[in-house]
Amino acid sequence: xxxxxxxxxxxxxxxxxxxxxxxxxxxxxxxxxxxxxxxxxxxxxxxxxxxxxxxxxxxxxxxxxxxxxxxxxxxxxxxxxxxxxxxxxxxxxxxxxxxxxxxxxxxxx
Amino acid sequence: xxxxxxxxxxxxxxxxxxxxxxxxxxxxxxxxxxxxxxxxxxxxxxxxxxxxxxxxxxxxxxxxxxxxxxxxxxxxxxxxxxxxxxxxxxxxxxxxxxxxxxxxxxxxxxxxxxxxxxxxx
Numbered sequence: 001x002x003x004x005x006x007x008x009x010x011x012x013x014x015x016x017x018x019x020x021x022x023x024x025x026x027x028x029x030x031x032x033x034x035x036x037x038x039x040x041x042x043x044x045x046x047x048x049x050x051x052x053x054x055x056x057x058x059x060x061x062x063x064x065x066x067x068x069x070x071x072x073x074x075x076x077x078x079x080x081x082x083x084x085x086x087x088x089x090x091x092x093x094x095x096x097x098x099x100x101x102x103x104x105x106x107x108x109x
Numbered sequence: 110x111x112x113x114x115x116x117x118x119x120x121x122x123x124x125x126x127x128x129x130x131x132x133x134x135x136x137x138x139x140x141x142x143x144x145x146x147x148x149x150x151x152x153x154x155x156x157x158x159x160x161x162x163x164x165x166x167x168x169x170x171x172x173x174x175x176x177x178x179x180x181x182x183x184x185x186x187x188x189x190x191x192x193x194x195x196x197x198x199x200x201x202x203x204x205x206x207x208x209x210x211x212x213x214x215x216x217x218x219x220x221x222x223x224x225x226x227x228x229x230x
Contacts, residue, residue, distance in 0.1 A: 001171075035216035037154075044204055044220035045154065056218065088154055095214035096142060096161075096168050100154040 002027055002091050004101035012109040019076040021104045023089035028069045030093030036065055036074045039103075040085045048087075049074060076106075084108050111135040113205050113221035120227045126193040129224045131205030138186040139163040142208050144217050145179065145190045147201040157203075160188055161210065195228045202226075 003026040013019055023034070032052035037045035047056040049065035052072055062077040076083055089101040116130040131143065145157040158169035160179040167179045173192070181188045188205060203224045206217030 031213075033214050033216075039154075044206075044223055046220075047216060047218045050216050090154075090216055092208075092214045092216045095211050096159045097170070098144065098156050098216070100146075100156065103153045 001097075002029065002094060002099055004089050004091060004099055006087075006089055006101035006104045008104060009102075010105045010107060012107050013079055014109045015079050015081055017079050019074075019079055019083070019106055021074040021087055021089075021106070023067075023072040023074070023101050025070040025072070025091060029072075029091045032068050033091060033093035033095070034065075034067070034072050035090045035092060036063075037088045037090060038083075038085050039088065045088065079106075081108075111207075111219045113207060113219055115203075115205060115221040115224045118225040118227070120229065121195050123196055123228055123230055125195050125228075126191055127195060127226050128189055128191040129203050129205075129226070131188045131190070131221050133186045133188070133207065136207075138183060140210055142210055143179075143181070143188045144206045144208065145177075146204045146206060146217075148204070148223075149198070149201040152201075155201075157190070162188060163210070192226075195226075197228050200226065200228045 005024045007022045034052045036049040039045045053065045064075045086103045088103050092098045112134050114132045139162050144159045160167045162181045178191045205221040207219045208217045209215045
């Protein structure tokens, strides 16, 4: 089973700043089948990025994903107030099984 | 629009079973796999398993093997997740989430609203 480790655990930034979240896999993720989700309190997760770098429908272009193999990054270019949430990476390359990282909490500084 | 609507909150005693439903609408039910993911209070997301509504085949996370059963009813476009031998650690919000059938693989995009299951004596 592929284990995903996200860092940092908590990231404190101000609106307008750039956020960089990391996700490292214990082994190579097949064909970059890596996704990112955003979750706000009391809500279901929302798909942001799939295939490591493709934005899901309706996701603003300030969100971008990059990486391959075992190292992946989610970047939010300029933080908006609504971006403060918990972010999870997920691998789906060993389909149908999927695994999640433990999450990064993005909080307002 | 594509929508997943889950059944309401449940309170169960330790050792009991719970069955959560997830009704799909707005798409061809048999063309999308359904995952079940849970989230304990203050914790992260945990994948439990998946069902292919087309043939009913399933794949479960090893942690839940023997305790979880996922089924579907194509006549009502509903999938079910039953978890048995409940313990306090099973207290969580349970989500269903759909993904397009491979190939190629695709992550779950549409999620249900979640069902809170509380296990308490």
